[in-house]
Amino acid sequence: MRDLIENSDLLIFDLDGTLYEDTDHFDHYCRLLQQQADKSIQDEFYDAYEKMKKGLHPVAIGKVYDLKLDMALTVDPLTLQVTAAHQWDGTSMEEESLKKEYPGELIYDFERFIAIGDGWWLPYVTAMHYGLTQQNTWDAYNATKFYMVSDEFSLSKTPGLKESLERLKKDKSLVLMTNSEEDDVLRLLKELELDGLFHAIYPSSQKPVKTKDVLSAILEKWNIAPEKAVSIGDNFINEIAPALLMGLNAVYIQPNGYQLQHNNLTVVPTLAHAF
Known part of the structure; x- marks a missing residue:
């Protein structure tokens, strides 16, 4: 793992779930949405979300939500082919209907097909299902x-991360590529004591829809071949699969492990294990 980092010239980091791994804010987000739902379904609303987090629901991180049909889709992350579709109660779509409804490569669009790449999307999908x-x-x-900048909330710093980035910055290009807005990014970096450690920041990157476009622009700007770059993140759909398809190396942060095997893929339980 360390050899991969040391032999690379460009490291492209995600922010949420990567440079910090706290999840309390997702629960807070879901509670706020729960309060806006009809009182008769509020318990059911949050219970569904809890089941998602535990892997006991058709909706899960790594799946895709079909907003039009209210279905949880299983998608091969490298071919973008839909391999299964399940209703909210777990009922699966028949093979013939599956091929008819999803005949080719799925295109993420933030409108109908929502890539559930991290914890932000579980409350969102729950909200959409419940009206x-x-x-x-x-x-x-x-x-x-706003809650995340209040005294009620604090971020956990990854041990050794700041020191590792300071060392790597001396002879490698460090880039931050995130869906978060620029003001949030700068605030979070300051709180994490990581401000000033990146050569460039790409906020509002619209991953996964624009991931390949942004990665291409980054490689071009630094004039670096894909095999000398590493994409590092916790979201397989957003930053890992697109990078692998473009020939980059990738470090996937996943504490529960991951079964997909790929020559350019390394899986670690936390960013602290990457250096």
Whole structure:
């Protein structure tokens, strides 16, 4: 693992779930959405979310949510082919219907097909299923962001991360590529004491829809071949699969392990194990 990092010229980091691994803010986001749901289903609402986190629900991180059909889709992350679809109660779509409804490569669009790449999306999908609006989710998301800058919330620093980045910065290009807005990024980096350690920051990257475009721009700017770059993140759909398809190396942060085998893929339980 350390040889991969040391032999690379460009390291591209995700932010949420990568440079910090706290998850309390996802629960807070879900509670805010739960309060906006009809009182008769509020318990059911949060119970569904808890089951998702425990892997006891068709919706899970790594799946794709079909907003139109209210279905949880299993998608091969490298071919983007839908291999299974399940209703909220776990009932699976028949093979013939599956091929008819999802005949080719799935295109993530943030409108119908929602890539559930990290913990932010579980409350969102729950809200969509139980009839909340996009405005509800946006208001709750912004309120959660305010919560994250309050005295009630604090981030856990990954042991040794700051020192490792300071050392790597001396002879490697360090880039931060995230879906978070720039003001949030700068605030989080300051709180994590990681501000000033990246040569460039790419906020609002619209991963996974624009992942390949942004990665291509980064490689071009630094004039670095894909095999000399590493994409590091906790979201397989957003930053790992696209990087592998482009020939980059990838470090996937996944505490529960991952079964997919790929020559350019390394799986670690936490970023602390990457250096």
